[in-house]
Amino acid sequence: MLNSAALLSCFDPGLGTIAGVVPVKRCLSDLRGCFADATAYEQARAAGNPVIYTVAGVEPGGGEGDLHYGVGLIRPGRVGAEYFMTKGHLHAWRAAAEVYIGLSGRGVMLLEDEVTGESRTAPLEPHRVVYVPGGTAHRTMNTGDAPLTYVGIYPAKAGHDYGAIARNNFRCVVVERDGRPVMVERNQL
Ligand code: S6P
Ligand code: ZN
Numbered sequence: 001m002l003n004s005a006a007l008l009s010c011f012d013p014g015l016g017t018i019a020g021v022v023p024v025k026r027c028l029s030d031l032r033g034c035f036a037d038a039t040a041y042e043q044a045r046a047a048g049n050p051v052i053y054t055v056a057g058v059e060p061g062g063g064e065g066d067l068h069y070g071v072g073l074i075r076p077g078r079v080g081a082e083y084f085m086t087k088g089h090l091h092a093w094r095a096a097a098e099v100y101i102g103l104s105g106r107g108v109m110l111l112e113d114e115v116t117g118e119s120r121t122a123p124l125e126p127h128r129v130v131y132v133p134g135g136t137a138h139r140t141m142n143t144g145d146a147p148l149t150y151v152g153i154y155p156a157k158a159g160h161d162y163g164a165i166a167r168n169n170f171r172c173v174v175v176e177r178d179g180r181p182v183m184v185e186r187n188q189l
Contacts, residue, residue: 016073092159
């Protein structure tokens with residue numbers, strides 16, 4: 001029998017929190033290797049180790065048909081021209097898709113097909129739903145001036161594979177050019 005906390009949660013779309021859930025915090029030091037501009041990253045690290053994003057996860061069960069979800073908050077900011085971002089991952093169970101729903105702020109998701117390497121971006125903001133197909137590496141960036149918050153809903157058995165990203169990274173990065181987010185090849189930055 002599910003307890004009531006598993007059936008119902010109360011989130012704050014502005015703060016990116018869920019009542020009673022302790023969020024995971026990711027700091028700049030956790031993002032070593034994610035930014036293409038290594039010099040800008042080291043300069044930013046020398047200046048401090050701010051929290052870049054938090055994720056409050058709800059994981060009611062691990063059964064075949066169960067769902068997990070999390071509310072994320074990414075702070076605004078950049079390392080060089082690259083926006084503050086999540087580490088990014090594939091799902092360990094590659095077939096697992098995910099739905100992201102923008103709550104507040106303005107952001108972009110970088111989606112990369114693991115097999116073809118095809119990359120694309122999708123806006124993540126209020127009134128937008130981004131469907132992340134299975135087999136797709138996904139990373140989220142805050143491209144605005146305020147915190148970006150969102151909900152991500154995924155199969156309980158999806159799991160996270162951060163290893164593939166740590167080894168190969170994403171082919172593309174999203175940078176600020178003339179005040180707008182632009183996707184460019186990592187090796188052409
Ligand atoms: C989980 C889902 C999100 C991310 C969150 C942080 O499948 O995609 O809850 O965990 O956006 O990103 P990351 O890459 O650090 O897990
Ligand atoms: Zn995911």
